[in-house]
Amino acid sequence: MKLMQQWRTQCLAAPKKIVFADALDTRVLHAANELKKQGLADPILLGNPFELRDYAYRSGVITPCLAIVDPQQSGYFDEFSKAYQEGGKPSLCAEDAQQAMRNPLFYAAMMVQRGQADICIAGNLSTTGDVLRAALKVIGVAEQHRTVSSFFMMSSPDGKDLRLFADAGVVPEPSVEQLADITIDAAQNFEKLTGEPARVAMLSFSTKGSSDHPAACRVREAFELVRRRVPDLIVDGELQVDAAIVPAVAEKKAPASPLHGNANVLIFPSLDAGNIAYKIAERLCHYQALGPILQGLNKPMHDLSRGCSVDDIVNISVLASCLAQ
Incomplete structure (x- = not known):
């Protein structure tokens, strides 16, 4: 518990911008509110702002002052699509690159790759395979590493x-x-x-x-x-x-x-x-499992368990932020 408090203190000193790709989830909304309220991070929700706010209202979740980015309405959509096309296979066409950027996982990974967010956290709704696919195709494996x-x-x-x-x-x-x-x-x-x-x-x-x-x-x-x-x-x-x-x-x-x-x-x-x-x-032994935390990527992107709790999302955000210091 003492160590967790130390991690939180590190986050307070230098809050990271964390983009949540699977934002249409009450657990993420509550966790983002908690992170923002405590000053542990600057959360960014990915999705249509009208849909997100309507979903939050119907779910009884207040989302004050949370940044929301809509990939398709973003001024960076074309830039991100072009960057993904240039970094992809030679056969990747512009239309396929744009289609990829309409996927929240790929767009969020590109936000991290291009420095608009420090960390991406997803997986509360998406499968591990989908999260890893976006991470590997957009962010890539770190230098001197071969294994994620x-x-x-x-x-x-x-x-x-x-x-x-x-x-x-x-x-x-x-x-x-x-x-x-x-x-x-x-x-x-x-x-x-x-x-x-x-x-x-x-x-x-x-x-x-x-x-x-x-x-x-x-x-x-x-x-x-x-x-x-x-x-x-x-x-x-x-x-x-x-x-x-x-x-x-x-x-x-x-x-x-x-x-x-x-x-x-x-x-x-x-x-x-x-x-x-x-x-x-x-x-059986009632240990708290904090993770999974991905390692070996060029920049931070992490995969939540689909059975995660609000506390799990907050704790993983804290750990990821400390590793990104």
Whole structure:
């Protein structure tokens, strides 16, 4: 809880312009009002202003002083369409580029790409695939990156235990190279958000060679690649989760591990494992799941869960703003 307050203080010092592409949603309207009222961000709602205001009125939501941008009536529509056409495939025609810009996800991504917004947040109505498609086609992958993935910040009910889970939202079966990319990005983002050194466990059903199954070998190879690329990172793999987070078990299963059973960043071998793990922690252990937060893009665009709450939208906006500082 103390860390969340620190994140909010950072936002108050430098509020970011956040465009919400899926704006026709009472959750987004309430979250945008909260962000604006508290001074945490400058929200921008994307859509027809008459439709949005009528929807807000019928939903009983007051939307004072919120910026609304209508892509088709915007003075930047032609400029954005041309930029998208020039940055797309050689075969992309002007009509197709304009059609793309009529899609709120693509227009919002272009607002971020062209500097009219600092962050795009969507996914409360759109699918993850649609959000990622717009992000990749408009914003693109960051330099020195090859993999776009995601992470969740997981906070215990009392706020004393904070860990990062990756990837739990994007890459179904990461390759050795992708696992290494996910690990390095996740460690950097944990340190940026918390100010604490990352202690990274690359997880498997095997600990330090107890199995020669190809899935365990893949994690082992990814660990070696991470160690070569970032030799100063505190990382170990492959580890079973108990050897990663329980010191007494680590002493028995992996006594030479630099983590000593105190990992704060958990890297899962597949999307199956990561997604299941974060939802078990959230639903059975009552951890708060903050995310998913996308990593590896050239500029910030983030994908909400379609089951998100107002608080989730506010919290992700705060985390995204801190990462964008």
